[in-house]
Amino acid sequence: MRTRAAxxxxxxxxxxxxxxxxxxxxAGEVLVEIKATGLCHTDEFTxxxxxxxxxxxxxLGHEGAGVVLECGPGVxxxxxxxxxxPLYTPECRECPSCLSRKTNLCTAIRDTQGRGLLPDGTTRFxxxxxxxxxxxxxxxxxxxxxxxxxxxxxxxxxDAPFDKICYIGCGVTxxxxxxxxxxxxxxxxxxxxxxxxxxxxxxxxxxxxAGATMIIGVDINPERKAWGERFxxxxxxxPREVDNVVAHLVEMTRxxxxxxxxxxxxxxxxxxxxxxxxxxxCTHRGWGESVVIGVAPAGAEISTRPFQLVTGRxxxxxxxxxxxxRTDVPKFVDWYMDGRIxxxxxxxxILSLEDINKGFDLMHEGASIRSVVVF
Ligand code: NAD
Ligand code: AHE
Ligand code: ZN
Numbered sequence: 001m002r003t004r005a006a007x008x009x010x011x012x013x014x015x016x017x018x019x020x021x022x023x024x025x026x027a028g029e030v031l032v033e034i035k036a037t038g039l040c041h042t043d044e045f046t047x048x049x050x051x052x053x054x055x056x057x058x059x060l061g062h063e064g065a066g067v068v069l070e071c072g073p074g075v076x077x078x079x080x081x082x083x084x085x086p087l088y089t090p091e092c093r094e095c096p097s098c099l100s101r102k103t104n105l106c107t108a109i110r111d112t113q114g115r116g117l118l119p120d121g122t123t124r125f126x127x128x129x130x131x132x133x134x135x136x137x138x139x140x141x142x143x144x145x146x147x148x149x150x151x152x153x154x155x156x157x158x159d160a161p162f163d164k165i166c167y168i169g170c171g172v173t174x175x176x177x178x179x180x181x182x183x184x185x186x187x188x189x190x191x192x193x194x195x196x197x198x199x200x201x202x203x204x205x206x207x208x209x210a211g212a213t214m215i216i217g218v219d220i221n222p223e224r225k226a227w228g229e230r231f232x233x234x235x236x237x238x239p240r241e242v243d244n245v246v247a248h249l250v251e252m253t254r255x256x257x258x259x260x261x262x263x264x265x266x267x268x269x270x271x272x273x274x275x276x277x278x279x280x281x282c283t284h285r286g287w288g289e290s291v292v293i294g295v296a297p298a299g300a301e302i303s304t305r306p307f308q309l310v311t312g313r314x315x316x317x318x319x320x321x322x323x324x325x326r327t328d329v330p331k332f333v334d335w336y337m338d339g340r341i342x343x344x345x346x347x348x349x350i351l352s353l354e355d356i357n358k359g360f361d362l363m364h365e366g367a368s369i370r371s372v373v374v375f
Pocket of ligand 3: 040043062170171
């Protein structure tokens with residue numbers, strides 16, 4: 001069949017909207033009509049050329065929602081008409097990682113996924129002249145139709161709006177999951193969130209749900225203060241307005257009883273390795289935990305004095321908020337439909353596929369939280 005897609009032809013170039021060929025689903029694969037897709041900073045990271053795994057040409061996008069149109073041989077867990085959210089972190093329920101119960105990082109198809117291919121080592125997309133186009137994160141939601149392995153689809157309820165629940169395909173689950181699954185924040189905790197964009201605001205939302213009492217947002221964009229407050233942030237720090245952001249955060253959390261200071265938990269939602277260091281070093285001696293969510297460019301490295309770890313701080317990371325997609329994503333959709341989590345106010349812009357590059361401009365200008373393309 002033919003479908004319309006925004007294609008990343010070369011690193012650093014705007015996406016080009018065009019007709020592409022799409023082959024039908026093979027064994028274990030599913031043809032999905034994408035109804036809506038969010039633009040995550042990770043799409044921009046890959047489009048820009050900063051991603052060491054970036055391959056071109058490719059159809060980016062990994063935050064979608066849609067409807068199953070056709071199933072390949074052997075598919076049993078979804079059927080035509082089902083509403084689904086694609087999963088860049090699949091859940092095969094059979095690999096050592098899935099069976100370990102220690103991680104959500106299913107390894108069943110990670111190798112081919114990282115090479116822009118489906119599990120049989122081929123691509124379903126091509127240009128009209130026959131040139132192959134790579135898949136992206138196993139999803140390629142910047143296409144009106146895409147083919148996805150069955151194990152990378154979460155079946156969700158049919159009364160949930162596509163243009164909102166697409167955000168659960170990455171940002172919402174990553175932010176809230178980082179708090180509830182990865183850090184396991186407890187009632188009364190103190191926390192700092194660095195970067196109040198599409199991920200950081202969901203971390204704040206998750207911290208509020210977990211019962212954290214002091215939630216400090218840190219962002220260089222002053223307009224993010226009001227945004228953070230909408231979701232439960234109690235304090236805001238602009239690093240450009242203080243001498244030393246780490247010392248400032250430690251001072252803010254120092255009490256007469258505890259003369260050390262430092263937050264119980266911190267989260268990097270920027271992808272900046274200097275910020276990751278600040279996030280670790282502002283945590284409390286003895287027990288502070290810092291969670292890296294941001295994705296850093298090829299060649300970037302993190303550093304700190306080993307003393308920071310010797311004195312009890314823990315540095316960890318999370319992908320997709322530690323969520324097991326086929327199991328957990330339908331629950332996030334229920335939470336949204338039951339009014340337990342907010343999504344609508346964070347979707348600041350709705351775009352057509354033709355205008356998808358405006359979404360990246362808005363992201364760079366700091367003018368959007370989430371842009372969503374509706375097909
Ligand atoms: P975004 O562009 O919406 O938000 C980034 C925010 O960081 C902005 O508010 C910006 O002003 C702020 N910021 C930039 N530099 C800063 C600095 N030096 N100090 C403080 N704040 C600063 O991006 P997003 O979609 O929220 O994504 C955030 C990061 O998370 C990206 O690196 C993205 O690739 C990554 N990400 C990771 C996962 C995962 O599973 N680990 C999932 C989704 C996104
Ligand atoms: N390709 C990059 C890594 C990018 C990365 O870390 N991706 C996250 C999801 S970001 C979603 O917005 C992830 O899931 N990582 C686990 C994995 O297996 O990729 C690089 O640096 O090579
Ligand atoms: Zn993402």
